[in-house]
Amino acid sequence: MTEPPIETVAFVSLGCPKNLVDSEAMLADLASAGYRLVSDHDEADAVVVNTCGFLEASKEESLEVIREAIVRKESGDLRRVVVAGCLVQRHRAKMLEWAPGIDAMVGVFDRDRIRAAVSGTEPSDSPGETPWWISANAMVAAKSRGRDTVNLTVQGADGRGLGYFEDDGERMRLTPRHWAYLRVSEGCNQNCAFCTIPSIRGKMRSKPLDKIISEAESLMASGAFELNLIGQDTTSYGMDIGEDGGLVAMLTALDGVAAGNGGGWIRLMYAYPSNFTDEMIDAMASLPNIVKYIDMPLQHASDKMLTAMRRNVSATHQNDLVQRLRDRIPGLALRTTLITGFPGETDEDHAAMLQFIEDVQFDALGVFKYSPEAGTVAGTMDTDPALHVPDEVKIEREREIMLLQQEIAFENASYVAEQGSVFDVLLDGPHETNNGYMCGRCYHQAPEVDSRTIVEVSASTPPGSLVRCKIIGSDSYDLLARPEADLERRVSLPISS
């Protein structure tokens, strides 16, 4: 007896903002195929898990979610378990050993096969029982979709790269209406010794500028005031596809899009230090809708570690770049990410990192304990007992870094309050415990990763409103604010209460 077709689908999106955009695109594809998307998994015929495979920890998290879904399927509460994303791309058939019961798999270059994976009625590329669509790399995926790749090179030497050919235009947004992620590239040409991303997402592929502009237009037309630019290495934007002007041209174009929509916040995330030019700094300083904010993972501050990490940048270069950024972009907010416990890291290296944090006074900082990953250069280094940093040392160094950064952040927050600074605050939503307050963010606070600003305004105020506020206090990392001027409703579309 044939099974009735799958009608309802639940979706779990794990990992980074790039994976979230993939999830949004797959959701839009499933909806346009007529599937009813449900948030209550009990109503779902099928569940899609879009996995993260960056670190061992994210692998375990993804497998846990998949196994839970398989248990539900085995108990008859679900009919189909579909897995997608980076863990699938990185480990392929191994997924079926780790989680027997998976019904279909889709790789990162094949998300447009999600309908087939959910329906279970179409032939697939896989030799075995479990259908899967997992292209070896972007070039293979492009060829199988009839794209002319003859004169193109995987790496994009001489600007002849394949580029980002997937379509992020149709998305069912998982972020609030008033802000969105805008992917400008995928993959990476850097070769950091600890990183698995190039082996998963492949070489750098910039999205053609005209596509970025049209996506920005439609996101802003749909109510997004803030666009967060994402990729793996946004500094190198356009180099692989010969996009003249690269990052500067892109920022200039997006500033124009925001101006054409009554203003906006264009925020640069995932910048890379080695090739951040003066032209890029000047563009960030002069373009009004480009937020004076940069997220630039630097990973370490000792030359020995930067060399061992294969970061292609020196400590002097990083210090100089930070100084130039601070000197030439007044009010610049700087976020970074660091790794502690990399193989071979000594107390001296760690001390250099602490001194760097003290000197730079980052506005926001995240730190990861080094995680050995199979298939990476550093993963091999870590097997050497002379280089391996014991977990307890990693934990202690991480604690010292976070304590130092906490001190800096708390001081910064109370200093801003003492000054009675005035900022525009983009309201995100009601405060979780007090309905006399809304939570929002000033320009120096990125969504989901940074601190927030708590505003004395009714919790029924529409999210996406931009309110000019005076900072009247601070509470650890967060700022407390009081409206200065009347609300300026930002969201052009009617607000659903």
Ligand code: SF4
């Ligand atoms: S820049 Fe380095 S850490 Fe970032 S994605 Fe590329 S290789 Fe990985």
